[in-house]
Amino acid sequence: MPHAHARGACRCTILPPALLRRIALRGTARQREAALATLATDATMRITRATSALLAVPGTTLPSATAAPRRTIHDAAHATTLPGKVVRNEGDLPTRDAETDEAYDGLGATYAYYLQVHQRHSIDDAGMPLEATVHYGKQYDNAFWNGTQMVFGDGDGDLFNRFTVSLDVIAHELTHGVTEDEARLVYVGQSGALNESLSDVFGSLVKQYARKQTAAKADWLIGEGLFTAKVHGVALRSLKAPGTAFDDPLLGKDDQPATMDGYVRTSADNGGVHTNSGIPNHAFYLAATAFGGHAWEKAGVIWYAALRDKALKPTATFAAFAERTSAQADRLFGATAQQVIAEAWRAVGVTVAGGARVARSRRT
Amino acid sequence: MRVDGGLAAFPGLRKPVTVDVATLPVARRERLQRAVAAADFFARSARPARPAPDARAYTIEIDDGTRSHTLALAEPIADPALQALVDAIRACSATDVG
Structure with a gap:
């Protein structure tokens, strides 16, 4: 297969696409997953062809035979x-x-x-x-x-x-569309900060998935590479360490809190949606690293299920969202996972109501 | 002019930008005055900006000595005259921040 370069954005793979396809068809579940992802994210690969060719593989489920961007x-x-x-x-x-x-x-x-x-x-x-x-x-x-x-x-x-x-910034923006289609979180106050946080969480997950990184290896930064060398900072935000992404004479210091103790009450930025998002961001980071492995496999699946949970209201608070993640963790992975989620939220100062259950998930 | 929101919150960029027209170089002053006139600024009604994710909101207040008027805008700014006004204020504020 020809390998044309997209200037400045090429993800060059060491393995030739033909070999990746063979792995995707015949490898173990983990090998298939990695090969599929590499094929689909390679800048030169037509995703239509990659996905449609692999539809028949057991365990590779797609919404429809025509799924393609x-x-x-x-x-x-x-x-x-x-x-x-x-x-x-x-x-x-x-x-x-x-x-x-x-x-x-x-x-x-x-x-x-x-x-x-x-x-x-x-x-x-x-x-x-x-x-x-x-x-x-x-x-x-x-x-x-x-x-x-x-x-x-x-x-x-x-x-x-x-x-x-930054790939995570592109994924951040697209995820605003997903949130608008699902929970419709109102873009102000805590629901607005949740809206922002979901864009950061899935923005980071898209990048981690493309890079095949574990939660432990990921940088958990949003917008790395956006600043010129003139700016004292590494990125717009950090899910791992909110409040540490930049400290610059002109832009000021990253003022994201990691816990409810630092929650900022303000009328600016629709009630601090880009500031207080640090709290649910950090809860996700803590949950993902506590689970270990790839963040999208458990924590990501739980967050996605919570986003689609029909019990999540557009005006949801952090506590209400935390409760949905807890309930979905129990439904999807059991009590131990639910405890991991509850502990992650507790660490950022959000108490999860015990025994949260899911009646029925949205569209499932 | 106050700028609010955007993909990230930068504390250092939150303070309002104030431009004193009297202190501007002639070219910038004339560009700004033309932009204010072309946008028909004082006849525009202020309206609350609907927040769209990561879009910025602008609050522009202009006092010409005899009248004062405030206008709230939200991105994307579809009207080229209003966008030109925002650009003209930004150009002035690059060196004349009060």
């Missing part, structure tokens, strides 16, 4: 009119524009994660097209989800690099 990348040409001109459609070759190709590959890796780990077919679990706009605005220092698509700025080049540079 439908990506479209637009170029705003430094204006702010959305979505802009189409520059890359699903299946098109790399464009040699770093932002375009990183967005395309990042959406592909995120789609692959949700499909292979959670059997979710795109943002709405019904194959929703993945739309993204790059080169938005002039020296635009941000990325956001506008309700229907993702938007990425180029950064100013002074403090911020291009916002497509």
Whole structure:
């Protein structure tokens, strides 16, 4: 199979795709999983072909025989009119524009994660097209989800690099769409901080899955590579150590709390949604590292089930979400896992009501 | 102008940016004045910005000596005239932060 390079975003694999496919078809469960993920996240691989060819493998369950991403990348040409001109459609070759190709590959890796780990077919679990706009605005220092698509700025080049540079940021934005489709967490106060946290958690999981990292080996950073060398900081946030990601004369010091003792009451940023998200972020990190192994296998599955739990209200508090994770842990993995979850939340100052149970999961 | 929200919360960027037009170089002052006029700023009604995940919100207050007006905007800013106004204020604030 030809191996074309997407500038700045190529995940080069040592094993040739043909060998990976053989492993995916004939290897052990763990080998198959790793090979599948590598195939699907390789920038040169058409996910359509990778997944459809492996549909017949026992244990490789997909939502439907036609599950495949439908990506479209637009170029705003430094204006702010959305979505802009189409520059890359699903299946098109790399464009040699770093932002375009990183967005395309990042959406592909995120789609692959949700499909292979959670059997979710795109943002709405019904194959929703993945739309993204790059080169938005002039020296635009941000990325956001506008309700229907993702938007990425180029950064100013002074403090911020291009916002497509971090896979976890792309996955963060796409996950806002997933949350909007599922729990519809209101973007203010604690429910808003949960909304943000879920984007960070799955953003980090997508990156860990692409890198095949265990919870112990992962960096747990969001937005690594976004800062220029001028900024004193490593990333936007850290799930492992909230409050330590940056300390810069201009940007200030990362003020994310790790526990409820540091909960910030503010009217800014919709009630501190990007600040207090540090608390549920850290609870996830603690749960994932307590379980050990790959974070997406237990902690990720539990968090995803909680996000889809029909008992989770759009105005959920941290405690309400913690209760759903506890109930889902019990349902999916039993009492020991439930204890791990309860302890992770207790460590960040959130008490889980005992004996939480799941009546019936959303859409299951 | 106050900027709120975005993909990350940076404490150092939270304080409002104030531009004193009288102290601006002529080119920047004229660009800003043209942007205010083109956006028909004083006739725009203020409305609460609907929070979209990671989108930034802007609160722009302008006092021209005879009247004062405040406008709340949320990204994405579809109106090019309003986007030009935000860009003009940003350009001024790069060197004239009060």
